[in-house]
Amino acid sequence: MGARVLIVDDEPQIRRALRVGLQANGFDVEVAANGETALDYAAGHPPDVLILDLGLPDVDGVEVVRQIREWSALPIIILSVRGAERDKVVALDAGADDYLTKPFGMDELLARIRVALRRTAGQARGEPVLEFGDLRIDLAARLVTRAGHEVHLTPTEYDLLRELATNAGKVLTHGMLLTRVWGPASADATNYLRVYVNQLRHKIEPNPAHPRLILTEPGVGYRFRADVAG
């Protein structure tokens, strides 16, 4: 693959383990021990994926996310021992794509990296049609079909689905979805979101009680599953 991964963590041991583990999986790995180095490096040689620890000795990881988001949309996966939902939301709202709580397995990290890479690839192509298994979303025609049959969605449902599907694989916080679909005034109305997600699941999920497409990230938001088996 040869995708470039930048690992930013102040713990030498985790840097070492991730470097060796990712290199063995074919990634081109660079490491940085603090936020300043990471920002310099990312500006000089933008990586394909940034893996970032929140607890850094010089700047807070969330600040690194904000600064990078000023000029780049590169995928950022957060690693942290802070497991609280509030910390996740802050990092995701700042623009991070995904979040892994330490300790985590290498497979999990690899899966998240692949999703992040695929998402950027899709965005780069700017395809007007998204397909997830038998679900097909034609962004140009605002048409959603499931196994060839049209799914009738209200405008809000469609906007919500489009927002989730175009960011497939990425965790979207409640605040992000509400702001983008309903507008900034509704950023706190999480119950709207719950109702619409529920309606949407009934229309597009094979089994709404066990969603396979719109996944709940407890206390944080929702994620549209990118790797649905076609």
Add this chain to the structure above:
Amino acid sequence: MRDVTALNWRTLRPYGGSLLLVAAVTPALLPFRLHLNILNVALIYLIVITVVSLRTTTGPGIAASVLAFVCFDFFFVPPYYTFSVARPDHVLALFVFLGIAVVVTQLVIRLRARTEEALRRGRRTAVLYDLSTALIGEAGLDQMLQAIVDRVREVFALETCAVLLQEGGVFRQRATAGQPIDVVSPNLAGVAAWALDKRQPAGLSRTRVRIRPPGRPGAPAAWNFTQGRRDRDLFLLPVATTQRPLGVLVVARRPGEPALDDEQVQLLATFANQAALAIERSLLTEEQNRAEILARSDELKSALLSAVSHDLRTPLASIKASATSLLQDGIAWTDEDRRELLTAIDEESDRLNRLVANLLDLSRIEGGALRPELGWYDIGEAIDAAVERTRAVLDGYVLEVRVADDLPAMRFDFVKVVQVLVNLLENAARYSPPGSHVSLSARRRDGELEVVVRDEGIGVPAGEEQRIFDKFYRVEARNRPPGSGIGLAVCRGFVEAHEGRIWAERGDRGGLTVRFTLPLPAVAETPAPAPREAAR
């Protein structure tokens, strides 16, 4: 019987004194009988009666008046040496004299009683003021109660004064002035319970309660007391607030001392009330403290949880990432890569182990179960061992070790001192940038061994140099690597267990300097002779 006689003698004595004085004046006046006007004689007698009244009570005063009247009539009103009176105006004069004498006596006595009452009040106020001043100065309940019993014993000139508090249905002696009272005695406990239950004073005969050193063993099982009898040897006053009974104030008179009078009992009751207030205040404070301690221990618990979860998860993350990498299928690991991952697992396991050891040590220090296992060692050996154990942590730092060569062998717990050094070195590495200098030195200073660990890291804010040794204390600052607040607390516990001291100083150019001392052996002591060790 002897008691009754003594009581009568005490009652009769003022009569004797008063009558004697009046009687003594009479022969003194006799030689001047012919030169003195009868009115002058009457005036002199009135002066004597006034003087007598100043020193006595109503009974003796009136008796003195009557005696003066009789003497006046018998010796000075003609015809002399008879009770008959020659002139009718003398009869009038005689009875006017008697009337004036009685009135003067009454007035003087009443006036004096008022003066004495005022004085008594003044004294009582002074005593109470004194007591409350003393109570304000005392911090703990035991000190306050001690102040009360000391003062009661002093003011009433008692043999013993004690406060017994009822705790779980049993009376315990919380404060005693004078000889301790045998509170085990069922008699005393019974009377105390009665007094407290009825909120009334009670008296108890001394023969039924032993005062240590024990007198006769085997006091009778039944007790004998009368409500409020102050002539008993022991007098018990309830100590209680309106809400709850607390205990009793017990006073024992010195043998032969008069029983307490009303006023004294009242004053004693005031003291008992003061004691009740002091106890209640302290109980309330105690309850409040307990609530605060609970709240603080909750805070500590959550601090511990967050610290421990961070400190445990960080090495676990490396171990898990390395192990899951190695477990991945279809990857041909180079020997070097496999070795790196395994080394990460190995070193991070050690780190976890150190953390767990520190946690255990901390709980031992907390539980007071820490006992250094002393032996004769060189501090240089301990320093070598610590440096060896922190080799991985200090990789990338410039470590300078200086051990003075005049250091004798000394007695310490090798494992614990190494742990202190490891914690200090780890701390230095954690809070300073890679490539910076960390120095460790040991030398003799003021008859002690002083070990100094200095770094060039971020240091601590001014004023927090001592607090960093508190359990779970962490310097709260942005961009500061999180720590558990355990390592330095363990250092302090271990150093203090060796009767040493540990403290921190801010470096001139940033960084932190931690110093600790360990006692050096006295010159006479020689290291490790086998017989000496065996003798212990």
